[in-house]
Amino acid sequence: MQNQTNNAALLVMDMQNGIVSRLGENTNVLVQVQKAIETARKNQIPVIFVRVGFSEGYPEVSPQNKSFSLLPKYGGMTVSDEATQIHETIHPLPNEPVVTKYRVSAFAGSNLEIILRSQQIDTLVLSGIATSGVILSTLREAADKDYILTVLSDACFDPDPEVHRVLTEKVFPRQAAVLTVNDWTNSLTSN
Template identity: 25%
Template sequence: MDKTALILVDIQNDYFPGGKMPLHETEKAAKNARTILDYFRENNLPLFHIQHIFKDTQAPFFAPDTEGAQIHQSVTPLESETVIQKHFPNSFLHTSLEAELKNLGIEHVIIVGMMSHMCIDATSRAAVDLGFSCTVLEDACTCPDLTFNNKTIKAVDVHAAFMAALGSLYATIKTTDDFLVKTTN
């Protein structure tokens, strides 16, 4: 685990009930993200909070300087923890994330957060393209229902499809418990 870092992607207020873009079972995913965050904190392992902020003040969610754009209280960063702001789904694009990981000698990243079909997908693929191996903890991620050709695709199906796609080439897909059991034994 000494060359492994945790990346918590976009666990922000707008994705929770009452926010501008609530997702499916956000609290459940955040609880699992908190479990893995606690493990990384207890073991003094490197971790990075990613915060998506749209540049446009009229953005539908994550608008600058809004409560909705703030990182959710379930995973509030400690003062000593790095928070990287991004403006695109890919957490590496135009951010310091790659340089900071490489500076620490990180070879493997554990990714959790939101949304499975967008920022988790983009960040996982980018991580592998940049030379990192990647594990996604699927029960610490979530997404919304989507619509295509007047058909609603349920969030659980969107999530499953993207985890299956990532798992076919880009990432190892695990649950939080499975990861912790294998890591602590």
């Protein structure tokens, strides 16, 4: 396996209060994300946090957008709202960027690609919620942008376990290595 510490970054996506709160008793993903963050920091792999949030007044939200069009009516999810803040169990260090996106993909309307290019990062390790949302959208866009990709299957969560299984076992392997956090950690120590 290629050495994945040289131009890699760990993306911790949508691990924000308003999304993590929907996990219920499925908190194992938090433990795995914490382990992935520890591994990245120990191996000097940059950790980049990605969240979804909108400006006051929701100028970024189209009434045609099925996912976000009700936000202006009900409120919440602004960049200053508690729901968009990174969950306290995995808080960023002062030097770790928090990227705000306006759609499902981590690249959508964010400065993520500028950060990656500025740091000459060509390898992305993906984690977050939901497997069928931010992970899928980011993986597809990143693959089209020619990034080398790894998905940490147990550091991702989807409310539908079957969807998570199909994506991690059948769809993602076409464009990414799919590893558990332990397997990823072991691959870094064996290089």
